[in-house]
Amino acid sequence: MLRFPNRTSSSAPRAVLIGIVVAMTALGGLSWSAVTALDFLDTLDRAEGDTLQAASMIEGQAGPVLRHGFERLDGVARRLEAGGGLSAFADAAIAEGLSASGAGTLSILDTEGRTIFGPTIALDAGVADSLVSEMTAAVGRGVAALPGRAEGEEAVVLAQPVAGPGGRFQGTALFAIPAVRLTGVSKAFEGRERTAGLFRPDGLRLAGHGALGLGALPLPAPGDGLVEMERPLGGRASLLALRRVGDLPVLAAVGVPREVVLAPWRIRLDRGVAVALTSLLALFGLAWMGWASQRRETAARTALEEANTRLEQRVEERTSDLRALNQKLVRALNEKERANQAKARFLSAANHDLRQPFQALRLFHHILIERLRDTQDREIAERMGEALDSGEKLLHSLLEVATLDAGVVRPNVTDVPAAAVLEDVVSEFRAAAAAKGLALRVRPCPLLVRTDRALLTRMLRDLVRNAVAYTESGGVTVGCRRRGQWLRIEVWDTGPGIPAEQLDAIFEDFVQLGNPERDRSRGLGLGLAKVRRKAALLGHAVEVRSRLGRGSLFAVSVPVAAADRAAPAFAPASSGREPRKDGRLILVVEDDPVQRGGMQLLLESWGHHVLTAMDGEAALARLRAAERPPDVVVSDFRLPGDLNGVQIVTRAGELLGRPVPGIILTGDTAPERIREAVATGCRLLHKPFTPDLLREALAAVGTERAARQAQTAA
Template sequence: MLRSLAPALIPLLAPRTALLAIVVTVCALGAGSWGAVTLLDHRDTLARAGAETGRAAAAVAGQALGVLEPRAARVDALAQRLAEHPDEAADGAAVAAVAGADTAGALAVVDAAGRSLAGPPVAITAGDAYRPARGAGPAVLTVEVGGVASLALARRIAGPDGEPDRFVLGPVPRPDLAAVLDAARGDAALYHPDGRRLIGDGPERWAPDDGARLWSRRPVDGLPLFAGVSVARAAVLAPWWSRLERGAAVVSLSLAALLGVAAVGWRSLHREETAMRALAEANTRLERRVEERTADLSALNRKLIAALADKERANQAKARFLSAANHDLRQPFQALRLFHHLLSERLADPRDRAIADKMGTALDSGEALLHALLEVATLDAGVVKPTIDAVSMDDVLKGVAAEFAPAAAAKGLELRVLPCAATVRSDPVLLARMLRDLVGNAVAYTAGGGVLVGCRRRGQWLRVEVWDTGAGIPPEHLDSIFEDFVQLANPERDRTRGLGLGLAKVRRKAALLGHTVDVRSRPGRGSVFSITVPMAAPEPAAAPSAARGGTGEPRPAARRILVVEDDPVQRAGMQLLLESWGHRVTAAADGGAALAAVRAGGIPDAIVTDFRLPGDLTGVQVVTRIAALADRPVPGIILTGDTAPERIREAVATGCRLLHKPFSPDRLHDALQALAATDPGGGTGGATAARRTAQHAAA
């Protein structure tokens, strides 16, 4: 079961895997993007803060230089004067006057011990404050002037021994620097080069590597100090942390929404997977049921094939039986017909002739059945080749009316045949036979009323209809009436009411001609049979051909005729009949005897031979051998009682004329007369004449 479901589950797992991959990818991309943006924002925030502290330090350095530079200039000037006039340096009053002690921002002079010599009293706040001042350059000290923290710029004055014994100080009170230091963002201060805070709110020591603050320093040009600005990293990153919290909230909500959508999609895919699994299981069950039904149908089909094969074998056996029975029955019928003809000509007593006439009627009934079987066999054999031509329906209808008017009058029926000037495309012989079969059925199965034959035009088609007022046909039997030997109203098989082959022949001829045969019927009211044929342009009527001669025409001149027949009764009857017509007859029982008779007595004028003969030669081969002996075509008539399709095709392929048993003496007379009228050098008994004889043999 799992193996059968695997192909169905793989397409289902793929969407779920794809959904999971999409969700993970989106989450990773979203989190990664947000993390990258956050890190970049952290770096940019620190960078901006560093840049701002740098700018603040530069501003502090510049402003401090502006405040300290004038004081430094005064200190340098006083120190230079005192160095140039040592006497003034020794005189405290002179120094005080020069330092300007009585003015704001006055300079102060102190000795090496830090005692004030001139100017405002100055308290040194750092014990080693003088050390930086021992050099040649200016120094920076932190002092208190009147209790006010100040930044003092100092310059040494060297004594006679070259050692500094006095110092000029230029104090700058912190309030003077407050505006400079307080304007900076962060903690600003002025620092000694060694990192000590001199004045301001910054850390006491310059420590840029502590990691807790951001540091920026800028030197104060010309002075031994630098401006430093620092700001706590926590203060700088506070906005960043706020943005981080808001971004985390937004990302969390987005991920939650995405996971919610993914959950909904996952459940939808799960439901679809469940439905598809159920569908796959149902499909598997359906396939199993289809396989079972297919197996059942295969078994039934095999049974049907076997049944059809049995039916085909039965049909073939029936055909062989009918062919053999037909052939075997034709032999005695043919002998009876010949002897009946001879007997009728020799009877003079009217009562004897009446008996002979009744015998002839019985023979006619039997021969009608055999001829019907022959016609069906001929149609099934496919040897009938229709000759399509323009056919005048008026001529066909007149012939039908003339043929069936006596039979209809004998039954008290009114036969009305409406004239029709239309011309159709069909075989005139086959179309006339189809119509005769339909009208004959209508007359036979109509007890009272009448039969109407007429035509209706339907566009390019013409419907030839035969109406009757008979008992009608039940709807369930409308198809079966076209089958062989089916007679709904004749269960007792009365031969005077037909054989049940008329409609079967009509159906076969219609299929051969491409026409359509239809039937409509209402039980108790009557039936309508119709033949639909294509219309054709009317043509001038052809001159009527002369009727074929029968026994009333002059008989042909006496001829030498070779009769080859294995049945002694038929051979004797044929010999008597031909001799009564004035011919000289030589009879033989088989092909060998016929050839021997020809060698002994000469080439005959005509050959009348049975198709089947004892020995190795057939009737066709006998005619061929004799023609070879004569070195010219010899007219021949092939007699056969075989209605098998293959036998009929074989007989039609010969160059001889063909007569089916039983045939009347008149038909034999006509065939001999046709042979006499045919040019021997033109192919006497050619295939065309033989084919025409085969087509109309059952007429």
Template sequence: MSHPRSVAPEIDFYRGVSYVGGLVAIGAIYFASAKGGLALASIHPSATPIWPPTGVALAAVLLRGYWIWPAIFTAAMIANATTAGSVASAIAIATGNSLEALAGAYLINRWSSGCSTFARPNSVAKFALICVVIAAPISASIGLTSLSIFGYIEPRNFADAWVTWWLGDVTGALVIAPVIVLWASDHHHVFNRHEFLETVGVLATAAAVGLIAFSPLIEQTPGRDPLGFLAILPMLWAALRRGPRDTATVALVLAGITIWGTLTGGGPFTTTNPNASFLPVLMFLISITVPSLLLSADVAVRKKAEESLRRAQIELERKVAERTQELELANAAKSRFFAMASHDLRQPLHALGLFVAQLRMPLKTRERTKTVERIDATRKEMDEMFNSLLDISRLDAGTLIPKITEFPIVRLLQKVETTFRQATREKGLRLRVRPSNAWVRSDAMLLERILINLVSNAVRYTLQGGILVGCRRRGDMLRIEVWDSGPGIPEDQKQNIFGEFFQVSAPVRNRTGGLGLGLFIVERLRLLLNHQIDLASTVGRGSRFAILIPTVDECVTSTPPVDSPHPGAFAVEGKVILVIADAAIVQEGTGGLLDKWGCSVLAAGSDEAALVRLAKREQRPDLIISDYHLASGKTGIRAIEQINAAFGSSIPAILISGDTAAEPLRDARDKGYILLHKPVDPMRLRAVMHELFRDHEGRDTGRAL
């Protein structure tokens, strides 16, 4: 195996050979074109009206770089030294030719987009201006000045020779350089037969027009002279249809035929003085080439703009079609949502109706107690459904914004165990929650919702055995796992279980309440938190869900959690509660429950009615419980604020709303009120009341101290 260093000299050698080969090739082409142009000189052997080397040199520098100047200099020096003058004058002329190409290419690169100069009209105009005003005068001025110094040209012929030299260089640059640059830099395209035939057609037309107007094969008469204007036809065809490359090629074909015809005595430009004949030829070629290149560039820009617009329209149509399809799918999903929700919500409502009918009949104490328990279980089932719908609504509305904090995972594990202890015991299942001292970084509330949904799903589908919740450390991540001994998930359904309304097929005896949204909510929440979740399951043996959370070092400075006091520590008996609700049934239900808890209840349908009731009672309420939406477009927040203003103090308040939009939650948060969503679990309401009374009594104690 050879060492890489041994390859380097070989690579350098091939680069050197390639460089020298390029110089030789360019120099040979330049020399041949130079000798051909000098053969047409008449006013002076070194001042010819036809000078293709300018275009060759300019194109070579643009395409290959400034390093090829030695080839131009050497070829120009040899061509002039073997034609007329001396070696010194040949060196001076070669210097002018080299500077002409280098200066022109440098300005075109800096000012006129380099090899892309023929792609836009303004760049073509800059290219023509550089060639006419800057590049060509350099060669003509240096060359003729050197010939004058060495005595090879008479002063009286200097002006005519300079104009001839200048026009020859300008024509070479404007006619030859574009053809070489455009053909060399043209990107490869897939062969198109129609475009190829059109290119052949326009070139053939240019050749035919050139032969008709300038060929010596046809006798030149005064009536034939205007035929030279026909040259504009193929130029327009190429400019409008074929682009800059074919336009430049057509100009070259016409230039070749025109020069040949004039040289052999044909065409409208022929006179007895060859030099005088070629000067109008040059002006003619410049006048048809530059405008045609400008027009072709403008047409090309317009075609690109039209193509971009067409593509943008196609892309817009595609996006509209995709969006329309998404909307159709969303509408179908919404219809499916309402159908599924309607069906599943009717089930517990139907059961509630039957249980209520049973309560109206004479029942023994044990039967009545059992029926009440079934009603409560059905209510909890409905509550779980509504919570799922509420979660979906919040996720869709974008109102769930994660609040990332650092906390011990043991709190959530304890919450899971407390929440499902009774449910698993009633089903005869074992629930084991293994504690962990790890601290994690996440949103505690949303992570709790994920774990609650995972364990709830496990409890729902597990008929025997148990559920295990535990943690494993994986580097800087904590892996929380939920195991169950349920029916398992078939392999072909693992990709679908996180979809909305999806429920794994199960025996009829396991068909419990639920909308099939639990794992869908889990997926949405874990994406919101950017947590990873994976699943392993075996049919008939159970499943394991695992979620990975970033861990942090234990925050020893954090305030240790304070255990919530037992509800009895802050009794609600004797508290004056103001209930504001515009629905009589809500007033009766809330008031009846609070009355059973030993509270003194005042119920009203509006803020005005509440103020009247309070004025008659002449007693400040201890707590206000108000619906968020009241009659006449008013809100519970406004009612609470008016009552606070009437008593000149801040009264603890709870808002209750069935609206899942972001506005009620934002308004309540801004005012510092607690917002509960309907249906409200009675125990949840009682716990919030205890918390408010505890905080209020704590503030009163602090002020007393």
């Protein structure tokens, strides 16, 4: 017995299979349709980009040439307008300048369109008829571009109206650029059913090939471009790309028929039908792979973001710590700066205030010791002088540092024999070294060096003084080593040495090692600070090396003088003493009555006549009432009232009608005060000063006055 299969049961899988096939076919058809539509749009987008790029290439080639032509044309028009319009042709120099047209043909037309300068430039009939009216309306509004011919060749003609006095139209300047210079890129599209070239905003073609006219065109902003998708060209819908050439009324245009643009897409459309199902399957596979890849990428991105978050937290914590530390450091630096400024103000004030009584003591001590005749009394006075000398040395050290900081020291650099300087320095400390049982040796050096002898001597004196002071046994050696064009002057000692961490600190102000009790007999701690300042002023280098328990080496590097220079001859120093001149009238201005009285007694003991005043107003009053003008004004720098010492000397000269010699006395060591006093030309004495220094200053101003009188008489 035969049994047939159950049709119902066999059709169910088939229906399912058909349903799957139909569903897949429908899905594939939809997918293929979507891809085809996207391809269609993409084809148009690519064509749009290609045509815009082609227009940019044409604009890139033509832009520099047209801009150069416009600059030439604009320069000619401006020159004509500046010269009074077309009447400038009466000037041969202007005509000669206009003839230098450069890479193009220049012509000048009158108001009727006739050529009055340069070769004839032929314009197309359509634009030639309207040229005059167009140029008349364009006065003051820029350049126009026209198609034409120059010297038998196609050309792009730039036209610019020429305005005369009152802005009236007087003619047109034309500049023809050969079309071959502008169509190199557009020729690449020739024969490909394209329109490419340069066009006016009204659509008239200036150069290129294809359609002669495009109709009215939009004018993009300079440097911008645009694309029209449905521009009719030659009876066919075309894609048209436009770019403006700089800020000129010229457009670079490329037009392509849409059927040419879509031809590749139609080929792909035919081939796509055959592979639609395969593409559909491939799309599913790629989608699955993409989804899996995206899932892995998401997981990796999440892990990276978490790691980045943790890193940013750590960086923020470190930054916060550094910011807090930096703020602490800034506060510490500010505190240090305020402390240094406070110290400087205190020292300046204390230095000034201490000099006043020291000066009075010095004056009265000088007068007292001249009047004492008893031996025991003079011995007491001499001990008093020693105490004054000790105090003055401390003040003078502060003054020297302040003077160096003020920048008023001017080195006198000459050829100096090194041996003489070394011998002068060492001879000063032989007795002190012998008293401590030290061997003080100097090694001779035959070289000349370029330096300031006085400053170098003071530097070496401070170095040798320190070496002798801090060396308890052994000795001190001073010698030289030549290093190329430099001479190292070295001071060796066998003292206790300096810790490595203190080698920089010893050059700071008021730093003394091994003197915690601040014994003033061992100095103030300013010696090495002054050495550093003087070395910087002279451009010399200072070096230090030291070993604990073995000793130290200080070296100053000084440039060697030229080999062919002879050693300078040394003249004996002048004693600085002035022969006694009685009868000089001296005006003393001092607000401190003790110092004023002491100064008066001292000067009168030298045979001078003295007028005294406590401030500027009183001094000027004494000058007006005096029977004869003073020979010298001796004044303190800082005085009560509106006038200081320098101003009193100046006002005295104005009152008497001639310059009056002045000696300024000051105890102020502030750098700005020192610079101000030195700039006046007066003699400057720092308190406390010895009577001998005052005597020398009086002699100096007397000598200068005599020289001026002799020069005037001659």
